[in-house]
Amino acid sequence: MEDNTLTQEIKPPDTSKGPVRWLRDNLFSTWYNTILTCLGLVFLFLFFKGFLTWVFTQANWRVIPANLQILMIGPFPIEQVWRIGIVFCTLLTLLGLSAGIWRGIVLQMAIAIVGVCLLLLLIPLDVVKEAENTSATLEFNLNIFYLIFIKRIWLLGGLVLLVGTFFIGRKKDGLKKWIIGGWILSFPWTMIMLHGFGENTISTTNWGGLLLTLLLAAVGIVACFPLGVLLALGRRSQLPAIRWVSTVYIETIRGVPLITILFMGSLLLPIFMPGDFQLDTVIRAMVALTLFSSAYMAENVRGGLQAVPSGQVEAAQAVGLSYSKTMIFIVLPQAIRAVIPAIVGQSIALLKDTSLVFIIGLIELMGIRKSILGNQDWTGLHAEVSIFIAVIYFVFSYSMSIVSQEIEEDLGVGNN
Amino acid sequence: MNENTTNDPIIICEDVHKWFDDFHVLKGITTTFKKGERAVICGPSGSGKSTFIRTINRLEEHQRGTIIVDGIELSNDLRNINLIRQEVGMVFQQFNLFPHLTNIKNITLGPIQVRKMSKKAAEEAALALLERMDIADQAYKYPSEVSGGQQQRVAIARALAMEPKIMLFDEPTSALDPEMISEVLDVMRELAHSGMTMLVVTHEMGFAREVADRVMFFDEGVVVEEAAPADFFDNPQHDRTKLFISQTLQH
Ligand SMILES: Nc1ncnc2c1ncn2[C@@H]1O[C@H](COP(=O)(O)OP(=O)(O)OP(=O)(O)O)[C@@H](O)[C@H]1O
Ligand SMILES: [Mg+2]
Numbered sequence: 001m002e003d004n005t006l007t008q009e010i011k012p013p014d015t016s017k018g019p020v021r022w023l024r025d026n027l028f029s030t031w032y033n034t035i036l037t038c039l040g041l042v043f044l045f046l047f048f049k050g051f052l053t054w055v056f057t058q059a060n061w062r063v064i065p066a067n068l069q070i071l072m073i074g075p076f077p078i079e080q081v082w083r084i085g086i087v088f089c090t091l092l093t094l095l096g097l098s099a100g101i102w103r104g105i106v107l108q109m110a111i112a113i114v115g116v117c118l119l120l121l122l123i124p125l126d127v128v129k130e131a132e133n134t135s136a137t138l139e140f141n142l143n144i145f146y147l148i149f150i151k152r153i154w155l156l157g158g159l160v161l162l163v164g165t166f167f168i169g170r171k172k173d174g175l176k177k178w179i180i181g182g183w184i185l186s187f188p189w190t191m192i193m194l195h196g197f198g199e200n201t202i203s204t205t206n207w208g209g210l211l212l213t214l215l216l217a218a219v220g221i222v223a224c225f226p227l228g229v230l231l232a233l234g235r236r237s238q239l240p241a242i243r244w245v246s247t248v249y250i251e252t253i254r255g256v257p258l259i260t261i262l263f264m265g266s267l268l269l270p271i272f273m274p275g276d277f278q279l280d281t282v283i284r285a286m287v288a289l290t291l292f293s294s295a296y297m298a299e300n301v302r303g304g305l306q307a308v309p310s311g312q313v314e315a316a317q318a319v320g321l322s323y324s325k326t327m328i329f330i331v332l333p334q335a336i337r338a339v340i341p342a343i344v345g346q347s348i349a350l351l352k353d354t355s356l357v358f359i360i361g362l363i364e365l366m367g368i369r370k371s372i373l374g375n376q377d378w379t380g381l382h383a384e385v386s387i388f389i390a391v392i393y394f395v396f397s398y399s400m401s402i403v404s405q406e407i408e409e410d411l412g413v414g415n416n
Numbered sequence: 417m418n419e420n421t422t423n424d425p426i427i428i429c430e431d432v433h434k435w436f437d438d439f440h441v442l443k444g445i446t447t448t449f450k451k452g453e454r455a456v457i458c459g460p461s462g463s464g465k466s467t468f469i470r471t472i473n474r475l476e477e478h479q480r481g482t483i484i485v486d487g488i489e490l491s492n493d494l495r496n497i498n499l500i501r502q503e504v505g506m507v508f509q510q511f512n513l514f515p516h517l518t519n520i521k522n523i524t525l526g527p528i529q530v531r532k533m534s535k536k537a538a539e540e541a542a543l544a545l546l547e548r549m550d551i552a553d554q555a556y557k558y559p560s561e562v563s564g565g566q567q568q569r570v571a572i573a574r575a576l577a578m579e580p581k582i583m584l585f586d587e588p589t590s591a592l593d594p595e596m597i598s599e600v601l602d603v604m605r606e607l608a609h610s611g612m613t614m615l616v617v618t619h620e621m622g623f624a625r626e627v628a629d630r631v632m633f634f635d636e637g638v639v640v641e642e643a644a645p646a647d648f649f650d651n652p653q654h655d656r657t658k659l660f661i662s663q664t665l666q667h
Contacts, residue, residue, distance in 0.1 A: 311510055314512060318473055319574065319578060320498055321526065325530075
């Protein structure tokens with residue numbers, strides 16, 4: 001008998017709380033808390049009543065579907081949109097395969113991107129007006145489906161590819177090297193596809209909207225990584241010359257606002273360039289964003305390097321690993337894990353900072369906003385357009401933030 | 417002298433000096449270790465024991481004198497340093513396993529990256545080593561998921577995977593709970609009987625008595641006394657040695 005009670009499993013006491021209990025504990029625990037809660041609710045109601053009334057009765061949301069194309073891709077010629085479609089599908093294919101093979105972090109990113117694409121699918125299209133031109137109801141209905149399908153075909157195709165290749169990737173571990181190669185080639189491929197060649201080139205002045213915002217942010221975030229790591233290692237180098245150069249670079253860039261660097265990129269770079277070789281404005285913006293971001297990345301990575309105990313380096317050296325292999329296999333993986341939250345924070349900041357490139361004449365989301373509002377049909381709709389753009393930024397930033405939290409949980413850093 | 421000891425010297429130290437800034441840590445160490453010899457190094461805290469064995473694989477640089485390991489003189493020549501590090505395995509007090517790699521990857525990293533072994537061959541060798549350490553079932557766990565004694569045995573396997581000629585141990589059992597000390601000492605004993613040249617910094621006097629060919633007593637950066645374990649423990653010559661032995665045996 002007694003043996004039985006001893007070996008019986010005892011469950012931990014139930015500490016989870018129901019919603020009612022939560023409300024009582026957090027909002028109505030004392031009489032003054034109750035009063036504060038009620039006052040807060042009244043205040044929230046008054047504030048949001050105005051906002052919600054505006055959103056649902058006064059705001060003119062037609063401006064969004066009517067300008068959706070220009071918001072997404074800027075003045076990119078619509079008959080050439082297949083170029084963007086192919087790039088999009090290539091990237092989602094690579095992402096699907098990577099998610100299948102590596103899972104973990106990559107899978108979480110893929111899920112976040114699927115979520116964002118589904119949100120995009122939900123934005124209503126301005127197709128009803130176009131379809132109205134045809135009279136018969138059947139034809140009208142078919143037309144709507146046709147138009148929806150055509151306009152969303154790349155988005156849908158990309159999603160299908162992503163999910164499909166995910167399942168392929170799960171079975172093919174041997175593809176790793178090819179996929180890494182694919183990611184490296186994806187940048188020149190994107191640039192060439194978007195730009196075209198021969199007679200059919202599309203000037204980068206036609207790149208705009210969300211397309212340009214994402215392109216600039218992605219290049220900045222990815223390219224600053226290797227540069228930042230090198231600078232961080234340089235700042236800790238035994239060789240004074242390397243240490244000095246890295247420190248000066250990092251501190252100079254961090255001491256200067258991004259706007260200045262963008263200006264210098266557009267004014268000074270052409271002066272250094274030989275002869276009449278002119279660097280494209282978009283490329284210049286990419287270079288400036290990368291140089292800017294790499295200084296911050298370097299400081300983040302350096303923080304991580306300091307967190308790696310010296311015993312790790314000693315153990316690696318004792319096994320005979322060279323300096324570079326010690327860094328690649330032992331120190332950097334641990335250093336970067338330790339500072340993933342900081343790196344994601346920096347990436348979010350860079351995404352939003354891309355909005356500054358309008359000052360060197362590029363038309364990313366904020367530039368498009370200006371040109372929409374300049375159109376007679378849509379004058380005065382500042383709030384609507386701004387809110388929509390804010391939502392876009394928020395969706396991307398918040399997805400990055402969620403991915404970062406998932407990564408932290410996976411690695412057991414932090415406790416939220 | 418054990419049955420494996422030869423007369424070929426494998427480590428030759430001549431008047432080795434080392435300073436940390438102005439602090440003179442090693443004050444002229446001259447000694448020779450023979451192939452297959454097992455030396456135990458003991459001495460009070462701060463006497464330079466760790467510093468001395470760390471100069472042998474150049475984790476610390478000596479500033480005067482010469483050290484020749486397996487015929488290669490330790491200098492600033494990076495190639496020599498890397499050659500010697502391949503021949504000299506080291507086990508640390510705090511294990512220093514790589515926390516982001518599984519136990520087996522901890523072991524195969526060196527053979528694959530330094531010895532250019534194939535992944536398959538390295539894994540087979542690693543599994544055989546873990547079997548020898550009696551922890552084959554822990555191969556695919558992370559270091560943080562196994563006990564301290566098991567971690568230290570993984571660390572020993574990691575060093576052995578490079579097939580070194582010499583093994584350095586810096587207080588390999590000092591960070592372990594008492595019940596785990598013996599499992600690590602068992603492994604080291606087995607290693608000693610296999611003929612490995614071993615330099616062991618330890619306060620495990622039972623181990624020293626049983627396994628060592630020579631016990632070296634360090635104090636304030638010099639070798640105060642060295643002798644076969646029987647002589648060392650039963651008939652110490654110097655007062656400082658006597659004091660140290662009586663203090664250590666009290667524990
Ligand atoms: N990197 C360093 N910089 C400055 N001083 C050091 C450094 N490493 C060790 N020392 C000093 O050198 C002396 C010898 O250190 P060492 O670690 O060799 O002693 P030890 O005999 O191994 O002692 P313990 O039994 O405590 O491990 C100590 O006084 C220590 O404070
Ligand atoms: Mg020590």
